[in-house]
Amino acid sequence: MLSAMLGEAWRAMGANRLRTFLTMLGMIIGVGAVVLMLAVGQGAQYAVSQSINTMGSNLFIVLAGPPSSGGVRSASGGGATLTRADGDAIAELPGIDVVAPVHSGSAQVVYGPNNWNTSVFGTTPDYLEARSWTVAEGDAFTDSDVRAATRVALIGKTAASNLFGSESPVGKTLRIKQTPFVVLGVLASKGQSLDGRDQDDTIIVPITSAQRKLFGTPFPGAVRMLMIKASSAEAMPSTEKAMVALLRQRHRLREGADNDFMLRNLTAIADSAAETTRIMSLLLGAIASVSLLVGGIGIMNIMLVSVTERTREIGIRLAIGARERDVLLQFLLEAIIISLAGCFIGLFVGIGGALLVNALTDTAVIISGSAGLIAFAVAAGIGIFFGLYPAKKAAALDPIEALRYQ
Amino acid sequence: MSDTVIRVEALCKSYDTAAGPFPVLKEVDLAIAAGEFVAVMGPSGSGKSTFMNILGCLDRASSGRYLLDGRDVATLDRDALAALRGRTIGFVFQGFNLLPRMSLEDNVALPLVYAGVERDERRRRARELLAKVGLETYAASLPNRISGGQQQRVAIARALVNRPRLILADEPTGNLDSHTSEEIMALFTALNDEGITVVLVTHEPDIAQFASRQVRFLDGRIVHDGPTVHTPATEPAPC
Numbered sequence: 001m002l003s004a005m006l007g008e009a010w011r012a013m014g015a016n017r018l019r020t021f022l023t024m025l026g027m028i029i030g031v032g033a034v035v036l037m038l039a040v041g042q043g044a045q046y047a048v049s050q051s052i053n054t055m056g057s058n059l060f061i062v063l064a065g066p067p068s069s070g071g072v073r074s075a076s077g078g079g080a081t082l083t084r085a086d087g088d089a090i091a092e093l094p095g096i097d098v099v100a101p102v103h104s105g106s107a108q109v110v111y112g113p114n115n116w117n118t119s120v121f122g123t124t125p126d127y128l129e130a131r132s133w134t135v136a137e138g139d140a141f142t143d144s145d146v147r148a149a150t151r152v153a154l155i156g157k158t159a160a161s162n163l164f165g166s167e168s169p170v171g172k173t174l175r176i177k178q179t180p181f182v183v184l185g186v187l188a189s190k191g192q193s194l195d196g197r198d199q200d201d202t203i204i205v206p207i208t209s210a211q212r213k214l215f216g217t218p219f220p221g222a223v224r225m226l227m228i229k230a231s232s233a234e235a236m237p238s239t240e241k242a243m244v245a246l247l248r249q250r251h252r253l254r255e256g257a258d259n260d261f262m263l264r265n266l267t268a269i270a271d272s273a274a275e276t277t278r279i280m281s282l283l284l285g286a287i288a289s290v291s292l293l294v295g296g297i298g299i300m301n302i303m304l305v306s307v308t309e310r311t312r313e314i315g316i317r318l319a320i321g322a323r324e325r326d327v328l329l330q331f332l333l334e335a336i337i338i339s340l341a342g343c344f345i346g347l348f349v350g351i352g353g354a355l356l357v358n359a360l361t362d363t364a365v366i367i368s369g370s371a372g373l374i375a376f377a378v379a380a381g382i383g384i385f386f387g388l389y390p391a392k393k394a395a396a397l398d399p400i401e402a403l404r405y406q
Numbered sequence: 407m408s409d410t411v412i413r414v415e416a417l418c419k420s421y422d423t424a425a426g427p428f429p430v431l432k433e434v435d436l437a438i439a440a441g442e443f444v445a446v447m448g449p450s451g452s453g454k455s456t457f458m459n460i461l462g463c464l465d466r467a468s469s470g471r472y473l474l475d476g477r478d479v480a481t482l483d484r485d486a487l488a489a490l491r492g493r494t495i496g497f498v499f500q501g502f503n504l505l506p507r508m509s510l511e512d513n514v515a516l517p518l519v520y521a522g523v524e525r526d527e528r529r530r531r532a533r534e535l536l537a538k539v540g541l542e543t544y545a546a547s548l549p550n551r552i553s554g555g556q557q558q559r560v561a562i563a564r565a566l567v568n569r570p571r572l573i574l575a576d577e578p579t580g581n582l583d584s585h586t587s588e589e590i591m592a593l594f595t596a597l598n599d600e601g602i603t604v605v606l607v608t609h610e611p612d613i614a615q616f617a618s619r620q621v622r623f624l625d626g627r628i629v630h631d632g633p634t635v636h637t638p639a640t641e642p643a644p645c
């Protein structure tokens with residue numbers, strides 16, 4: 001019975017190939033759009049969550065200099081008012097895990113014939129702890145390296161491969177701004193940061209070495225940035241207030257005077273970035289769903305036309321013993337087949353589109369099986385939902401009225 | 407005569423028109439026994455088709471009773487009526503009413519699909535019926551490839567495929583020439599000889615001669631009902 005019905009549905013669809021295809025096209029575009037948008041949205045969410053995971057948790061940064069002047073943000077770290085002593089004082093506050101002073105800049109690095117411009121971070125071992133950054137090969141430098149301003153370095157994966165190729169950098173000597181540094185270790189890979197920079201394209205050296213040998217300081221102990229890790233997410237708001245108060249007091253800022261530093265809750269920024277991406281991917285999915293809905297309405301439209309066109313045929317079928325449910329099933333099957341076939345093709349179109357987007361723009365895409373399954377279920381649902389009304393209309397026809405229809 | 411297949415009592419049918427109800431059948435009484443071959447005659451517009459559609463359970467009477475095999479069809483639901491149309495009655499139309507996109511074999515087999523018969527059995531029966539009407543070689547053709555007379559034979563094969571006990575035919579030869587008409591009538595005669603009750607509408611006295619009983623409608627009433635009086639000129643000719 002069902003096989004005969006499938007055969008008939010096939011025949012009916014084949015009788016009007018162009019129309020069947022165009023109806024299907026609505027579903028193909030709808031499902032394709034949903035699959036593509038889900039893939040792009042999930043890819044973006046994944047990329048953001050990866051960046052957040054590699055950033056480290058419960059982080060603040062304090063930058064030297066006022067947050068903005070006259071609406072224009074001055075170059076961060078320009079007004080050199082932040083000192084390592086500020087960092088030490090913050091470390092004494094309750095709810096603070098570690099404080100790492102950072103003095104960074106970009107520098108030309110040379111190893112043998114290789115030349116590479118990368119960002120060099122002068123900091124303390126606490127920085128690695130704050131960022132939960134591990135050393136993949138070799139060892140990290142220690143606090144005594146910082147005290148003695150030894151010329152040692154940790155190198156990120158990208159910088160390492162550009163300077164050393166496949167060689168192991170550990171124990172080699174490279175030159176940063178002409179100054180020789182011995183590579184102690186290679187940092188574990190962290191990938192992209194939230195703002196899209198490659199976090200592995202970096203070199204980390206003791207802050208004292210960076211200040212004395214590489215970038216210099218306006219006055220002893222000045223730093224451009226403090227990286228601060230709070231002990232828990234709950235402690236962050238109160239810690240933030242305490243830090244602002246402490247810094248204002250230490251910098252002798254009067255009541256009402258602007259801060260001469262800028263404090264940022266990195267974790268909150270990351271959370272809002274994640275939220276933004278989530279909303280964006282929801283929005284993309286919603287827009288794509290509209291095209292799926294339009295595809296469904298297209299099916300309903302064509303099925304209604306088909307029922308009208310085939311009224312006489314329905315009459316003949318009723319006259320030779322078709323029951324209401326036979327006619328219902330016949331038209332429903334047609335709608336479901338069109339919908340499912342459209343969905344199937346749309347799935348491939350969507351996946352192909354996602355791979356294309358990935359290949360052309362380097363955007364992360366995630367094609368999940370669950371998204372495909374959902375698309376399939378939705379398409380079958382759409383076929384049934386939008387096919388049911390025309391099918392019911394067909395099934396409810398009166399035999400003699402249908403037979404008289406010209 | 408033995409058991410009654412069709413019993414119609416005070417049957418009325420009026421159509422709803424813009425000018426109010428329009429009576430077409432007025433208090434029709436008729437009984438047809440199993441195995442009879444009845445020709446329904448009458449002028450155009452006298453209500454013959456309306457009557458046949460009601461007998462075929464395609465339409466419902468406005469009032470009065472129609473008992474098919476002793477059962478009042480007014481009490482049956484849509485599914486039960488579908489079963490009657492599919493199994494008990496074989497309806498043959500003036501315009502053949504084959505499905506144009508289906509092969510002749512599939513057309514003939516279609517009532518079996520709705521009767522839930524298995525595929526192999528459907529094929530076998532459809533072929534058997536096509537052979538019976540002499541068209542087995544056209545099994546795979548589409549309806550528009552064959553002549554009107556052949557199409558009507560296929561339609562008769564389709565009406566027969568579920569082994570109905572009653573064949574209703576509304577001007578089955580109306581679109582056919584006289585020679586082809588006689589072939590079709592020979593087919594009905596053969597079916598009647600097998601014991602199938604046949605009721606057919608015709609305008610032509612020659613065609614009516616094949617029946618054993620003639621009923622004449624006039625203006626929605628039966629005005630004549632009696633056995634066929636054979637005239638020498640219209641002896642049934644062998645096919």
Ligand SMILES: Nc1ncnc2c1ncn2[C@@H]1O[C@H](COP(=O)(O)OP(=O)(O)OP(=O)(O)O)[C@@H](O)[C@H]1O
Pocket residue numbers: 421422423428430448449450451452453454455456457
């Ligand atoms: N659906 C309808 N609505 C309104 N009036 C109808 C309808 N069908 C038939 N009639 C009218 O009912 C009357 C009987 O029609 P019917 O088709 O039964 O006649 P008939 O005897 O079969 O005629 P013919 O020999 O021409 O086929 C006609 O006057 C016709 O106009």
Ligand SMILES: [Mg+2]
Pocket residue numbers: 454455456576
């Ligand atoms: Mg008629």
